[in-house]
Amino acid sequence: MLDQAIALLDRTSAFYGRAQPFIVLLLLLLIVVALAANAILNRGMPRIGGKIGRRAVDMPAVPVPAGFSRVDCREITNFVATSEAEPYANVKAYARAAVALRPGMVRVYRVAACNTRIEIPAETPDYNRIDAAEALALLRELPDPRLVYRLQLNDQPSLLDPWVRKVTGHDIYSLGNATLTAVIVIYRPDLRLDREIGITLLHEWLHLLAFKSAKAIRRFKRADKIERLPALQFEPVSFGDSRTPIYEAWCILGETLLGYDETAARQAALASPVHAVILWRRIEKILRKVPKRLASTRLANFQARSAFMRMEVAPKALAVRANRRWWKGLLRQGAAPRVGP
Secondary structure (H helix, E strand, O other), rough: OOHHHHHHHHHHHHHHHHHHHHHHHHHHHHHHHHHHHHHOOOOOOOOOOOOOOOOOOOOOOOOOOOOEEEEEEEEHHHHHOOOOOOOOOOOOHHHOOOOEEEEEEEEEEEOOOOEEEEEOOOOOOOOOOHHHHHHHHHHHOOOOOHHHOOOEEEEEOOOHHHHHHHHHOOOOOOOOEEEOOOOEEEEEEEOHHHHHHHHHHHHHHHHHHHHHHHHHHHHHHHHHHHOOOOOOOOOOOOOOOOOOOHHHHHHHHHHOOOOOHHHHHHHHHHHHHHHHHHHHHHHHHHHHOOHHHHHHEEEEHHHHHHHHHHHHHHHHOOOOOOOHHHHHHHHHOOOOOOOOO
């Protein structure tokens, strides 16, 4: 029997050895087909954050501010809305027909000790735009700035605003956008807005975290069965992703839990303890992985809120879910959260 098993194993290994090149070739072919199909379906579609081009060699060099390792000047192709979206039947028709290319130059500030870069238009703005140092200070407030690959300050309104206004019927202007490629765009970041810019950046960072937290997002959604979150002020506009509402709920709760208002953070956590614990566990996991040199400038605030979550919110969440077997094991794992660099 043992000899037969060994012989079968040998034959299987030999077959796999012969088939391995064909399996690899098939996988590569499937990847190429998928990429080609995606390119065809999205041909002519603009990109949030534009397209970064080559380095400009004829632009004057600028000093490297503290906190940065390098400053480059690069070409960029921006996408700008040229009309409202009323005549168009769908967002792709609008994006292809009512969005124009606008070339420009952008200064790229590379953040020291990580791969994040801050992009600021080289042109003089018509408003009091924050500078690189102020953008870096806001970035350093985040639990982990490394989740952001490109933080772009954009002097134009979002190219999606006309479509959002058409769909919602509200006079909406976006403050920021985040993409699956770790790009965050802040639109017209006026220095006078101050903390509103910080909250916008935090909100978009939470989108990046949601994109990387599929398991936590599923738990966050399942928690709706036993705990109802407050209704959103506006129904989020989905651009083909059915998870948009749950992403937005995650970010709205997260920006309150992590925001500047201590009272609002505590009230939100106590009002939705189940959702708050799920989200906070993910925040803590991020915080524990951040190197000391990149630790948030608000780490002390986050540590205090972690203690509050452990002492006040987790027991309340346990009480809410006492009879829910699917949650008991999960919550016991996160009932005593710790925060530290």
